[in-house]
Amino acid sequence: MLNLKILLLSRKFEIHSSRRLVEEGVSRGHTMLLWDPEWPLARLKIQPDIIIPRLGSYQFSKAVKVLAAMERQVLARFNPPLPCLINPSQNYTVARNKWFTYVALTEAGIASPPSYLITRYDETFPPLEFPMIVKKLESSKGEGVFLAHSTKEVAEIFAKTGDEELLLQEYFPEAFGTDIRAFVIGDQIKAVMKRTAQPGEFRSNLALGATGEPCELQPSESELILKTVRTLGLQVSGVDLLRTRKGSLVLEANPCPGLEGIEKYNQQNLASSIIQYAEELYGKHKTSR
Numbered sequence: 001m002l003n004l005k006i007l008l009l010s011r012k013f014e015i016h017s018s019r020r021l022v023e024e025g026v027s028r029g030h031t032m033l034l035w036d037p038e039w040p041l042a043r044l045k046i047q048p049d050i051i052i053p054r055l056g057s058y059q060f061s062k063a064v065k066v067l068a069a070m071e072r073q074v075l076a077r078f079n080p081p082l083p084c085l086i087n088p089s090q091n092y093t094v095a096r097n098k099w100f101t102y103v104a105l106t107e108a109g110i111a112s113p114p115s116y117l118i119t120r121y122d123e124t125f126p127p128l129e130f131p132m133i134v135k136k137l138e139s140s141k142g143e144g145v146f147l148a149h150s151t152k153e154v155a156e157i158f159a160k161t162g163d164e165e166l167l168l169q170e171y172f173p174e175a176f177g178t179d180i181r182a183f184v185i186g187d188q189i190k191a192v193m194k195r196t197a198q199p200g201e202f203r204s205n206l207a208l209g210a211t212g213e214p215c216e217l218q219p220s221e222s223e224l225i226l227k228t229v230r231t232l233g234l235q236v237s238g239v240d241l242l243r244t245r246k247g248s249l250v251l252e253a254n255p256c257p258g259l260e261g262i263e264k265y266n267q268q269n270l271a272s273s274i275i276q277y278a279e280e281l282y283g284k285h286k287t288s289r
């Protein structure tokens with residue numbers, strides 16, 4: 001049996017998904033180390049075989065710099081220095097940012113809701129109808145997603161968030177507060193759930209009280225999802241799809257998808273699947289040396 005040193009870059013063991021990964025790693029015979037991005041890197045004395053970054057949106061820009069430093073200073077000790085990690089920092093940065101994601105997906109011809117970047121000083125408005133969706137660029141769990149009915153409300157969102165830039169996006173009311181979350185590992189869609197928001201809520205994030213149920217994908221949706229993760233270069237992600245009159249559109253690919261809800265609703269051990277994927281990645285890295 002392989003005994004790998006797996007470093008989980010995560011703020012806390014108490015975070016459910018981090019704890020699940022540690023549990024499953026240990027049960028598969030690995031040594032699991034949880035490293036808080038706040039800790040000085042010079043103190044890291046062991047050479048991990050694999051790094052699994054679990055970077056939420058809290059203090060993301062700081063944490064992703066630490067991940068980039070790890071790629072250079074820790075993984076580069078391999079010879080040759082092949083990155084043996086799940087979701088590299090550059091791809092994380094794009095996937096965490098809703099504008100960068102939109103640009104990357106659009107350039108790859110992947111359908112997503114028409115979106116525009118505006119700054120708080122812009123005087124002209126993009127050609128979207130009210131109500132429209134307003135999103136903070138780097139937030140998650142639905143916390144930075146709003147519905148605006150007028151330019152005044154958009155201005156209020158700027159004031160409330162304090163952000164210099166926001167994303168404006170076409171609103172698809174026909175989704176009725178539902179979306180599809182696909183959990184992808186490598187090139188395989190491992191689990192799919194349909195999420196339904198609480199009554200009166202358009203955001204179907206589980207963190208906002210939505211519920212989930214297992215769901216089937218159309219073949220064209222599976223293709224869309226796999227093309228999305230290939231385009232964004234993510235090895236583990238949670239891809240959100242919105243079913244609309246324009247077909248299924250990609251909302252985002254979350255590079256740090258939560259495990260709690262989807263493992264429960266789909267009755268699957270996804271933490272173990274991630275660890276098994278890490279083992280395969282390590283195996284490939286070894287043989288290519």
Ligand code: ADP
Pocket residue numbers: 113133135139140141142143144145169170171172173175177178179202203204205240242251252
């Ligand atoms: P977050 O990263 O915070 O999860 P998302 O872009 O995934 O942000 O949006 C959160 C939720 O809001 C989605 O899961 C969906 O239910 C709803 N939503 C987002 N964009 C739209 C849209 N353009 N039209 C209708 N509903 C949307």
Ligand code: MG
Pocket residue numbers: 141142240251252254
């Ligand atoms: Mg989402």
